[in-house]
Amino acid sequence: MTDLELNSGKKVRIESVTMQGITKRFPGVLANDRVDFDVKASEVHALLGENGAGKSTLMKILYGLYHQDSGEIYINDELVKINSPTDAINLGIGMIHQHFMLVPTLTVTENVALGLPSSRGPLTDLDRVSKRILELADLYGLRIDPNAYIWQLSVGQQQRVEIIKALYRGADLLILDEPTAVLTPQEVDELFGIMRQMVNDGFGLIFISHKLHEVIEISHRVTVLRNGKKVGTRPTSEVDKSELAKWMVGHAIDFITTTDQIQCGEVRLKLENVSCESDRGAKGLKDINLELCSGEILGLAGVSGNGQRDLAEVIVGLRKVSSGKIFLEDEDITGADVDVLIKKMLSYIPEERMRDGMIKDFTVAENLILREHDQPKYSDNGFLKLKSIENHAKELIKLFQIKTPSHKTMAKSLSGGNIQKIVLARELSRKPRTIIAAQPTRGLDIGAAEYVREQLIIQRNNGTAVLLISEDLDEIFALSDRIAVIYEGKIMGILSREDATKEKIGLLMAGVLPAEQA
Amino acid sequence: MISDLFSLTVLLGIISSGIRLATPYLFASIGEAFSQRSGVLNLGVEGQMILGAFTAFYVVMNTENLLLGVLAAMGVGALMGLAMGFVSITLQAQQGISGIGFYLFGLGMSNLLFQLLVGTVETVSGFPKVPLPILSDIPVIGELFFDHNILVYLAFLIVPIASFVLNKTNLGLKIRSVGENPEAADSLGVSVSKVRYFTTIFGGAMSGLSGASLSIALLNVFQLGMTAGQGFIAVALVYFGAWRPWGVLAGALLFSLVNGLQLWIQVLGINIPSEFAVMMPYILTIFVLTLSRSKYGAPSALTKPFEREG
Numbered sequence: 163m164t165d166l167e168l169n170s171g172k173k174v175r176i177e178s179v180t181m182q183g184i185t186k187r188f189p190g191v192l193a194n195d196r197v198d199f200d201v202k203a204s205e206v207h208a209l210l211g212e213n214g215a216g217k218s219t220l221m222k223i224l225y226g227l228y229h230q231d232s233g234e235i236y237i238n239d240e241l242v243k244i245n246s247p248t249d250a251i252n253l254g255i256g257m258i259h260q261h262f263m264l265v266p267t268l269t270v271t272e273n274v275a276l277g278l279p280s281s282r283g284p285l286t287d288l289d290r291v292s293k294r295i296l297e298l299a300d301l302y303g304l305r306i307d308p309n310a311y312i313w314q315l316s317v318g319q320q321q322r323v324e325i326i327k328a329l330y331r332g333a334d335l336l337i338l339d340e341p342t343a344v345l346t347p348q349e350v351d352e353l354f355g356i357m358r359q360m361v362n363d364g365f366g367l368i369f370i371s372h373k374l375h376e377v378i379e380i381s382h383r384v385t386v387l388r389n390g391k392k393v394g395t396r397p398t399s400e401v402d403k404s405e406l407a408k409w410m411v412g413h414a415i416d417f418i419t420t421t422d423q424i425q426c427g428e429v430r431l432k433l434e435n436v437s438c439e440s441d442r443g444a445k446g447l448k449d450i451n452l453e454l455c456s457g458e459i460l461g462l463a464g465v466s467g468n469g470q471r472d473l474a475e476v477i478v479g480l481r482k483v484s485s486g487k488i489f490l491e492d493e494d495i496t497g498a499d500v501d502v503l504i505k506k507m508l509s510y511i512p513e514e515r516m517r518d519g520m521i522k523d524f525t526v527a528e529n530l531i532l533r534e535h536d537q538p539k540y541s542d543n544g545f546l547k548l549k550s551i552e553n554h555a556k557e558l559i560k561l562f563q564i565k566t567p568s569h570k571t572m573a574k575s576l577s578g579g580n581i582q583k584i585v586l587a588r589e590l591s592r593k594p595r596t597i598i599a600a601q602p603t604r605g606l607d608i609g610a611a612e613y614v615r616e617q618l619i620i621q622r623n624n625g626t627a628v629l630l631i632s633e634d635l636d637e638i639f640a641l642s643d644r645i646a647v648i649y650e651g652k653i654m655g656i657l658s659r660e661d662a663t664k665e666k667i668g669l670l671m672a673g674v675l676p677a678e679q680a
Numbered sequence: 681m682i683s684d685l686f687s688l689t690v691l692l693g694i695i696s697s698g699i700r701l702a703t704p705y706l707f708a709s710i711g712e713a714f715s716q717r718s719g720v721l722n723l724g725v726e727g728q729m730i731l732g733a734f735t736a737f738y739v740v741m742n743t744e745n746l747l748l749g750v751l752a753a754m755g756v757g758a759l760m761g762l763a764m765g766f767v768s769i770t771l772q773a774q775q776g777i778s779g780i781g782f783y784l785f786g787l788g789m790s791n792l793l794f795q796l797l798v799g800t801v802e803t804v805s806g807f808p809k810v811p812l813p814i815l816s817d818i819p820v821i822g823e824l825f826f827d828h829n830i831l832v833y834l835a836f837l838i839v840p841i842a843s844f845v846l847n848k849t850n851l852g853l854k855i856r857s858v859g860e861n862p863e864a865a866d867s868l869g870v871s872v873s874k875v876r877y878f879t880t881i882f883g884g885a886m887s888g889l890s891g892a893s894l895s896i897a898l899l900n901v902f903q904l905g906m907t908a909g910q911g912f913i914a915v916a917l918v919y920f921g922a923w924r925p926w927g928v929l930a931g932a933l934l935f936s937l938v939n940g941l942q943l944w945i946q947v948l949g950i951n952i953p954s955e956f957a958v959m960m961p962y963i964l965t966i967f968v969l970t971l972s973r974s975k976y977g978a979p980s981a982l983t984k985p986f987e988r989e990g
Contacts, residue, residue: 227867227988248869263864265857266980276857277868280850327868 176254176335176366177238178202179224184233186219190567193219195390196233201335206357206367208381208398210374212410212607214577216390217370218260221337224368225257226250256328257337260370262320266313270306271295274327291330298329302356318349325356335366342376343605354380372410372607374403386410411609426643427456429492430596430627431477436486438476440651446472447651449486454596459618459628460656461642463635465671469651470631471513474600477629478510479503480518490596504533509594511585513601513631519585522574526566527555529573530588562587563613579610586617597621600631615641635664649673684948685941694944696824698937699832700898704729704890704907705932706835708914709921710842711886713928715761716918717846718879719859719981723779724764725887726911727786728757732891734790737902738797740804746896750831753892754885760786761884765877772985783911791904798902806900807831831889831897842925855879859979862986872986887911909962916965923979931968938964 179201186194194216201207211217222228224235226244235242237253244250250257264273271292281287292308299306304322312320321341328336338357342350357367357380371377377384378398386393386409393409431454440446447469454460464470475481477488479500487496490506512518520529531540531551540551555569564583566576573581582602589597599618603611618641622628632638638645639662646656647670654670666676684690708725715722732753740749760782767778807829815826846852854875857865862872890911895902913935921927942957 225867246869247867251869257867259867261863263861263867265861265864267860268853268857272853272857273864275850276853276865277870284849284851286848286850286853 174238174254175364176203178236179255179335179366180236180239181220181224182234182236184220184223184230184235186216186223186228186230192390194223194230194233197387197390197392199385199392199395201366201368203334203364203366204361205382206361206369206380208369208371208377208384209387210371210377210384210406210410211387212372212609213579214389215387215410215607217387218339219390220387221257221339221368221370224250225255225337251331251333254332254334255337256331256333256335258321258324258328258339258341260339260341260343262324264312264320264323267311269309269311270315270323270326271308273312273323274308274330278331294330295326298326302329302359304356318345318352321345321349321353334364335368336360337368337370339370340372341369342371342373350376374406374608377406378403388412407608410607426458427625427627429453430456430490431629432489433477434487434489436476436488437484438472438481439484440469440472446484447476450651450653452646452653452656454627454629456595456627457622457625458643459622459630459641461638461645462629462631462648463638463645463667463671464633464648466633468648470600470633470648472651473648474510474513474598474629474631477598478508507592507595509589509592509597511582511589511597511599511602513604515582515585520573520581522572524573525570526559526564526573526576526584527551527569529584530555530558530569533588534592558587558591561591562617579606582606582610582614586614590617590621594621594626596627596629598629598631601633602630603632603634603637611637635667638667639664647671684950685944690944690948692820692824694937694940696940697943698933698940699825700828700936701939702929702932702936703832703835703893703898704910705914705917705935706838706929707890707893708887708911709917709928709932710838710925711883711890712915713842713918713921713923713925714846714855714886715876715879715883716982717859717923717979718855718876719862719979719984719986720765720768720876720880720883721775721779721915721983722761722764722768722782722880722883723776723912723915724760724782724786725779725883725890725914726907726909727783728760728884728887729786729891729894729911729914730790730905730907731760731786732757732888733895733906734793734891734902735888736892737804737895738793740806740896741798741802744805746807749896750889750892753888755888757888757891758881758885761881761887762877764884765880768985769873769876769880772987775983775985787905794902794904801901801903803901804896806896806898829897831893835893836929839925839929846925851878856979858986859981862981862984866986866988876986887914890914913961913965916969919978920968934968935961935964 181197181199184194184197197216197220199220209217219228223230224244226246226249235244242253244253271288274295275286275288275291281290295306295308298304304326306319306322306326312323315323341353345353361367369381381398383395384398384401384406385395386406388410433450433452436450437448438446450473462470472481476483479498483496487494489495490503490508495503516522521532531554535541540547552569559566559569562583564587565580573584602618603614606614615637618628618630630638630641642659644656644658645662645667647654647667649671650673654673654675657666708729712722712725735756736749736753739752740746764778764782767773768775809827810830812826816822846855854865854870858870858872858875866872891907894906917928917931917935920931938961942960945952945957946954
């Protein structure tokens with residue numbers, strides 16, 4: 163511990179942080195409206211709320227990235243001004259951002275040392291920094307190679323680097339902004355282990371999340387924000403999941419599942435021994451055989467990076483097939499142009515919606531006709547029919563409850579959930595016959611995610627064939643009629659929902675075949 | 681005759697002039713490498729160079745003080761760097777366009793000042809050759825490498841220094857991080873704009889020095905447009921050198937050797953139209969840029985202004 167104390171270089175340890183009456187206005191939005199929040203040493207205080215509820219804004223104020231319009235912050239009952247991250251760091255506040263603040267081309271040690279005075283004056287003291295990183299890592303079980311480059315690390319490891327960065331700067335209050343959003347279940351367990359140990363050592367932790375079961379598992383107290391206002395603070399032991407959900411959304415939420423078994427119709431999509439190469443030339447897909455019928459949701463489960471993305475791209479014509487054949491409604495579409503697939507009413511909800519699903523600098527209305535802009539409905543001899551595009555947009559904004567100031571708003575200024583609604587609206591409103599939905603609810607809050615799931619079920623009930631690619635097992639189990647598991651580019655098995663248990667699927671996801679399971 | 685090119689004297693001559701001619705490239709490219717590593721693409725190098733060239737020439741013509749000439753050129757370059765910084769960092773203008781603006785400004789301003797203050801072609805006595813003791817006595821090698829003016833030595837000395845600063849100092853760490861992920865640097869209390877101002881001002885000073893090396897060390901005259909695109913080649917060299925000082929050195933030598941070759945082709949009166957010979961470095965620029973796909977990417981934040989949201 164001596165090194166920790168040495169690094170912090172300050173006398174007072176944080177016993178409590180109190181934010182009082184915090185108000186923050188952005189052009190057109192009241193992001194925080196007289197919010198009170200406090201956290202003490204040795205506790206995890208969860209901050210819960212939908213996207214856009216003002217959680218991140220509140221925490222960025224505490225970390226000095228934003229400045230409140232009014233309201234005060236007290237540390238150990240003493241008024242403090244936090245004008246910049248440097249101030250926050252000096253006070254002992256650290257933040258693990260949702261999008262990691264790491265420089266990928268630098269090593270772990272360089273990232274930790276960045277911005278700190280060196281013990282060698284103008285020269286770097288990386289060897290010393292790296293030694294202290296190892297000591298800190300030892301203390302909290304944060305296994306890391308100080309000499310590795312950030313780009314070589316997995317997401318979970320990068321998160322450890324972020325924690326080490328904060329510890330190294332002597333933080334005793336840590337803000338964790340949606341730290342579990344990018345982690346596998348195992349990594350989440352590991353993170354929680356680290357968090358518990360830190361709490362035992364007297365750290366105060368602020369845990370931002372919209373995953374209710376995690377909040378209940380790890381936190382001591384929970385505060386819920388909605389539309390920039392505080393709904394309330396309660397000891398976690400006194401609340402349950404549905405109550406929290408109601409606080410967050412403002413009304414009760416039914417967690418959706420498909421219950422009725424629908425008869426599988428004709429085969430819409432068929433993959434025969436499909437292989438492909440992935441971006442780095444390696445892995446990709448190996449002899450994939452898959453059939454997707456009308457009126458079913460086929461869930462594709464798997465740990466991130468096992469070929470899910472390649473599979474989606476191969477089907478929608480964005481990636482070359484190296485061998486095998488793909489049939490869409492009995493027509494061979496291997497290597498076909500994307501516009502052929504569009505005409506066959508194949509819809510695609512891409513994983514990277516900001517990159518592959520829309521054009522950020524286009525308006526909502528323009529994004530809504532991207533796929534069909536050259537159809538007579540929207541264009542006439544090369545001229546856009548602006549009136550009909552506008553009407554189309556207004557209709558979909560209403561139908562899909564897209565929250566946007568107008569149809570002329572740039573897509574990039576909307577929240578993640580509303581952006582996904584634009585993609586959904588575009589892809590579903592054209593009455594698709596087959597849908598490839600890749601991680602359709604990733605990064606969405608409960609309300610938006612349930613909405614997306616509901617839409618997929620409606621499609622399935624209308625006889626559309628839906629391939630649901632998801633890394634969220636709960637979602638797979640909630641929606642799928644059949645569950646396929648992908649591992650290292652191969653389909654490990656396909657189970658009907660009645661036969662599938664989380665244990666069986668979990669083993670397949672780890673590459674263990676039933677025969678070996680015994 | 682083409683075969684004349686391959687005599688030992690001529691080959692040595694090409695190498696020797698190549699080393700000399702690398703000087704302006706090195707100064708300008710190293711400066712540009714710093715500013716690009718921090719995320720600022722300065723396309724105004726050419727303008728900073730020519731104004732630096734004129735300033736150095738004019739100061740030396742009037743004072744005969746070479747050091748003062750160099751410092752004045754660096755000062756003018758630094759001022760232009762400061763202006764470039766203001767436009768691209770504080771005002772967050774498009775870097776490509778504003779850089780071209782500064783190029784045109786430097787070109788026009790140097791023309792105007794030359795017409796007003798000098799008017800006719802004059803020469804100055806620039807930096808003399810300084811044969812290094814002992815080293816220059818080594819046969820062949822001594823003459824090639826250790827018998828140049830002081831700016832040539834300085835240009836080559838700057839390469840390892842620049843590499844050291846980028847890789848081994850706290851300042852270098854900040855420069856690299858600001859060019860790759862300014863948000864991350866900002867969240868750790870590194871002032872993105874301070875670092876970027878530093879590199880653009882430094883880059884400007886180096887471009888000014890590069891201009892001075894032309895007008896008071898290599899050619900000892902000032903002519904309108906005498907930089908002849910070397911500032912743009914210096915920018916290209918940064919890409920060629922994958923944003924690393926040693927890579928920049930390799931690129932600078934390649935280009936200056938071709939330049940040297942081109943000069944000797946003209947000197948020997950070889951039967952290639954001189955226009956073609958003069959074109960060689962520029963064609964090589966395009967050729968090399970299309971072929972060089974470096975395994976190192978450009979700094980991720982290159983040309984992207986930084987603004988903390990909120």
